Amino acid sequence: MVLEEEIPAFTSWLGPAVVSYLLIAALVAVFAAVLAWLALSAASGPLAAGDRVYRGVLAGLADLAGMSGRRVWALARLAIQESLRRNVLVVLGLFALIVLFAGWFLDPQSVNPGKLYLGFILAATNLLVCLVVLVLSVFSLPADVKAKAIQTVTTKPVRTSEIVLGRILGFAIVGTVLLVIMGFVGWAFVVRSVSHTHELEAVDLLAERLEDGRVVGYEGRTSLERGHRHRVEIDPDGIGSTDTTQGHRHGVRRIAGDGETAEYALGQVEGLLEARRPLRGKLRFLDREGRPSDKGISVGAEWSYRQYIEGGSLAAAIWTFEGILPDAFPEGLPLEMLVRVFRTYKGDIEKGIAGSVRVRNPTSGLQSDPFYFTAKEFTIDSLLIPRTLAATSADGGTRQVDLFTDIVSGGRVEVVLQCLEPAQYYGVAQADFYLRSGSGTFVLNYAKSCLGIWFSVQGVHSAAL
């Protein structure tokens, strides 16, 4: 996820935003009044113009004061009836067709099918709802004016503001209903599309035994479904899980039998449609000599969102996380990371660029031994930093340290990223590394996405009207 600026808390921006809105609205009103006065002055002189502008402003205020909810609702109902009689619901049929045929074109073997399906359905919903309310809004009032139906309305005790507000409200309701229906259909489509499981036979598993022959677990691979398999690890009690492939994993449990006659069942997709709740840190850099630096290296990309660190050098990207408490992370630190790569030579293109991650005490400088990984570039990789870590001391000896006792200091911890391959570069932004402090519900996050679309729909049709 690209996050160029930290998202402020709702409570911190709403108040100033309302003040800004009112200020801008007042400025626009003053500007419009001055413009009207200038235009009228040219025609009828400054005094008469001032009088007309003054009366206009008074009439506008009276307009606002005399607004009736019943009349606004009557006009809103009219807009809804107009939309329905113009067969606006046809768009739902179109949406259904899109959903039906989307399965043909969306690749379930993609790196992250959840993201693909979700992105597609939200984009289609956004486009269709915006388009419908745009067409309705743009043609509604001009059609009334052209057909002169507006004359029978304006000769009733109806304010201009009520006509506009009624239309806005009516089309807002139409857009909302369409959005809710499409949202539900889209949600069902995404969930059904990514939903799958695999089969696992006992013969596909290899028992892991100790020297005395005791079985300590099983390893194997699942059946091929939707173009992928998972590696499976199962404990002797028959409980296990798969690895993460295509952004998801499955739980595994033995449902009957034992040993070679055991039958296993894999659960539904986990981790694909989840709302990650990130704990973000502050990013700083070390240059190739290991000196602190405000920025990483520019590799010439116009967009300077990501900064790069050179591989095979002392260059590092360091995130400082705060508020790390043992109660919140009893299993260790679930680090999630997105690392981009800039290659100065092609090398083995099938092979990822190797790097390392260490955790470090920001006060004492004590750091863990590195965790090695290869950059997956376009998918979010996860790494669990365990409670007990190996740390190599200056004399070369290795000792076990506790994450919260030795590494975390005052709730703060540093995560140090380095690229290990010379002449290759890692590109990172502050939001690319975060600690996963829990999971929200997918439905709530999906609803938030729909709310975002709703706001854009309201913006579109209000502007169009």
Add this chain to the structure above:
Amino acid sequence: MEKPASTSTEAAGEVIVEARNLSKTYRDFWGRSKKVALKPLDLEIRRGEIFGLLGPNGSGKTTTMKLLLGLIFPTSGEAVVFGKDATDVSKNDRIGYLPEESYLYKFLDAEETLDFYGRLFDMPPEERKRRADALIEMVGLGRDKKRQLREYSKGMTRRIGVAQALINDPELVLLDEPTSGLDPIGTREMKDLIIDLKKRGKTVIMCSHLLADVEDVCDRIAVLHQGELKELGRVDELLRVTDITQIRSTGLPEAAQAEIRAVIERHGGSDIEIGSPTTTLEDLFLEVVRDTEARPGRRAVQRQDEPAAS
């Protein structure tokens, strides 16, 4: 149709519509004068009268009506309705307006149309329903009230247009070409309705280029031509031909008619006409229709040279 007699109280009634030096010039995009639609007009319309704006197409009738409704702004002068400027929205509470072409929402049916306009008057639901039902019955659309207006004939559209104009039981009704597009029966019903409105104390302003309609229902008329007021006054006074004397009688024998002619000639009268008066074509048509409905299959009006049926 019986035209009610004008009363003296009407002439002395409260002025509810007033045009003072009211004029309108339509301009092009650059503000240049394009057409003078109405030259300065002074007019007073009193409560309870039926006032006609008469004139050929393009004479400024509809422009005057739009100025009185506040639909357009005057170039100069002012229009005052119920003591308020015509552009004041609050005056519309007491006004009903039937536009020339019944500009209504075609996707609504009759009930929805009246319900919608009722809501615009902030009417409570029960009253809306009661008035809508009564008006639909009054204009004879009871059987078609569930049909969308797009399916209506021109006459039906006109009738629902009248109903919407009366939804708020207005004190002042403005009718733009009220009989336009109506058949003779519809025209007669419309004129009856206008007269009925007057009987109920309403003030009616109508504009038309159909002289017979105006003559039949209006108390006073203003004749406009090329945007200018040419004549203003009571219809009966304007139409009175003062240098001709008319005598009407029934059952007068030929000999008596000759005697009357002789008396008139003795007193210096000239261009004497004595004979049976003709009815209007409208009256004849209505008689045919009523007779046909009463006795289907029979020729309604008997020619004088045909023998009477036994």
